[in-house]
Amino acid sequence: MIEQPFLINDLYLVNPLLGLVKQGNQPKESRLEPRLMHLLCVLVEHNRQLVTRELLTKEVWDNYGNADEGLTQAVSYLRKIFNDNDKTLIETVPKKGYVLNAVIQTTVHHERKETVIPKAKIQQVYLITAILIVILVVSGYFIFKPAKNNRQPADVIENTRQNNPGDGKTPSTNPDKIPDTAKNPNASPDVKK
Template sequence: MIEKPFIINNQFFITPLLGLIKQNDGQNETRLEPRLMHLLCMLVANKGELVTRALLTKEVWDNYGNADEGLTQAISYLRKIFNDDGKTLIETVPKKGYVLNAIITIPKTENNVVKVNPNKKKVYWIAVVVITALIIGGYFIFRTSHIASKHPADVINGAKQNDSAKLKSPDALETSKSKNADKIPDTAKNSKPSPDLKK
C-alpha cells in the first residue's frame, strides 16, 4: 500500500496512513476503513492500467468468500466520495476489473514534512523569549512593590496589636482565677488550721 500522501485530479488530498480524503475546498473530509484505502492505493499504483477483479479480491480481501460482492460495493462507495457519477474516474471493464483514469500528484514536501519558513521560526522564538521576560519582570516588579508598601511603622504597630491581643481583659482574668481556684488542693482552701487532736 502507498504510504506517502498524494492528490487525485488536483482536487482530493489523500493521506493513506490516516485513511483520510480531503477535498480542496476544505469542507468535505472522509475517513476510509483500511480495506477501502488499500483498494484505492492499488488503483492509484496502477493508474491508467487494468487492475483485475481477481487481483483486487486476492490482495484486499484475501479471497474471502464474499470478496467479489465486497469489491463491487467498495468501488461504488469510492465513486460517491469522488463524485464519479459518470464512472469515468474509476472505469469498469466488464467481467475483468477497473481502470483509474486520474492525474496523480505528490505534494511538494521534503520527507513528507511541509517546509516551515525559517523567518517564521525566528519570529516564534523571539515572541517566546519576550513573553517569558515580561512574565519574569512583572513578577519581580509586583513582588518589590508589595514589599515596599509595608512601612516599618505598619509592621511595628501590627506587632504591638498582636501583643496587646495576647493580654487578657479583666473579665478574662477573673475567669482564669476561678478556674485556677478549682485546681488548688483542699488543704490550701481551708484557712483555719486543723484542730489539735492531742488535747
C-alpha cells in the same frame, strides 16, 4: 500500500495514513475505512492499468470467499467520494476488473494556515491572568505580613514571672501595687529565712 499524501486529478487530496480524502479547498473531508483506502491505493499504484478482481480480492480482502460483492460496493462508494457519476475515473471492465484513469501527483505542497485566535478568547486569557495575579498578591500579603506585637494575657504572665519587678530595670506589671496574696488568696507568701 502508499503512505505519502497524493493528489488525484489536481482536485482530491488523499492522505492514506489518516484515511482522509479532501476535495480542493472545501472544508469537508471524507474518512475512508482502512479497507477502502487500501483499495484506492492499489488502484493508484496500478494507475491506467487493468487491476483484476482476483488481484483486488487477494490484496485487499485477503482472498475472503465473499469478497466479490464487497469489492463491488467498495468501488461504488469510492465513485461517490470522487463524484465519478459517469464512471470515467474508476472504469469498470466487465468480468475482469477496474482501471483508474487519473493524474496522480505524489508530491503535495501543503498550504500553511495561520491560526487566528478570537478576540473573546484573548480577553478571557487576560481576565484569568489578572485574577490569578490578584490572588497571588493577596495571599502573599497574608503569608509575609509582619507579625504585630500583640501581647496576649499568657505573654504578660510569662513576662512577670521572668522579670523581677523589684529590680528596677523593668517596669512593674502590677500597676495597682496590690500584693500577689491579695490577688490570689490561696497563694502562700514568700517566707524569708
